[in-house]
Amino acid sequence: MSGPLTDRSIATGLSAAIAAPSIHNTQPWRFRIRDGGFDVLADHDKGLDVIDPDRRAMYLSLGAAVFNLRLALAAAGHTPLTVPVPVDDHRVARVEFGSRKMPAQGTRLLAAAIPRRRTNRLPYQGALVPAGTVEELCAAAAGAGAGAGAQLAALDPVGRNAVLGLTWTADARQRSDPAYRREIVAWTAPTGVRHDGVSSEAFGPRPAMSAVSVRDFGLGLPPDERPTARFETDPQLLILRSLGDDRAAWLRSGQALQRVLLTATVRGVAVQPMTQALEMPDLRRTLIGPDGRWWPQMILRIGYGQSVPNSPRRPISACVEPRPWQRRRVSAVAG
Structure with missing residues (x-):
């Protein structure tokens, strides 16, 4: 059963989701808040017809947003429930609130990294990333909580x-x-x-x-x-x-x-x-x-390289499809 959908929960989830990386920073997502959870929607107006005609990169970007949403809710003490839905041209995922649970330290560390993550296109230093760190990155891919594959x-x-x-x-x-x-x-x-x-x-x-x-x-x-x-x-x-x-x-x-x-x-x-x-x-x-x-x-x-600036992001209010009775709430949360 889903937990309460509060203004703070909405803001936490949406802020994290829209910080996800995307192909050419197109931000090809929209979110619908209903029935105690979030529907993650594909925004095909943000598609790249030349390099991504089948929308593979778009769906990778949407998956990154789903992960950020789940992670932020988990770090806030919720158990995010990813409800199976048919993946189609519009709705790609649904995330609801489960029972309250104390987040693990690793969950908090990853969530805190969401606003600090950058794509770094600069030259890197000569030092190699150690084998142990590379192994940790490989293990991270296998443990994304999205099932095997x-x-x-x-x-x-x-x-x-x-x-x-x-x-x-x-x-x-x-x-x-x-x-x-x-x-x-x-x-x-x-x-x-x-x-x-x-x-x-x-x-x-x-x-x-x-x-x-x-x-x-x-x-x-x-x-x-x-x-x-x-x-x-x-x-x-x-x-x-x-x-x-x-x-x-x-x-x-x-x-x-x-x-x-x-x-x-x-x-x-x-x-x-x-x-x-x-x-x-x-x-x-x-x-x-x-x-x-x-x-x-x-x-x-x-x-390893120099720090780089963050990419711009659309405001939350531009990324949601609230029901009429929710418009005031979401606008207030978006600030």
Whole structure:
């Protein structure tokens, strides 16, 4: 049975959910508050038709929001109940309140990391992330509370070089596509102009003589306005795979991914997604697990780097679909 749905509970859950990472910071979610819980909805107006036509990356983003919602409620002393619902074009998940329960220390640490998590597109320092920390990140993916079906693995030098080559190939293809360039420009803007998309201060520098291929969000700017920098010669890469490749698998992967990202934040590890190769179906197929059952969902570059600013977020009031009798309550909570 669900617990009470209070203004504080609503604010806690929604604030955490909208802080989740998303492809191009599109924030493709909406939330409906009803019957003592939250419905998590896909906002297809935020879809990326060029790089994400099947909405795989959108559902990963939605899974990350679901995980943040569940985590924040657990840290506040609620037992979050993820109620099974058919995953469709609109509603993707439902989270309700269960019995009260004292949160574990690990739960509180992860929840406290939600507002501190960043995507770091800067060059990383030479120090490697220790094997023990990498193992902790891999364990985090398997323990996301979304059921079995996600695994994170570190790439050895052969696998790393193969992924880097695929990423450069994908990046070159995308840069030559006028539709891709228009999509990038549509979702970027000078810092402070909008509440979604990638702001100019988050673009990061262009790689100079580097093995790393960083997505260039400054394609709409003259080349001389973009600084260059040297990135790592041998970057550390992780790959997240899921058992299956449907919407439910994507949602599970998004939850696993977010637990990994928050664990990395707690440990002071910088992370950058490298998804270009996963946006090309022919290249992505080459990264399927050897048995053909585990599908690649995310590639992560990890290391230690300088701090970076947070990405903008839409206000809570722009992300909810309350019933008429709830509009005053949600507006007040949104502040």
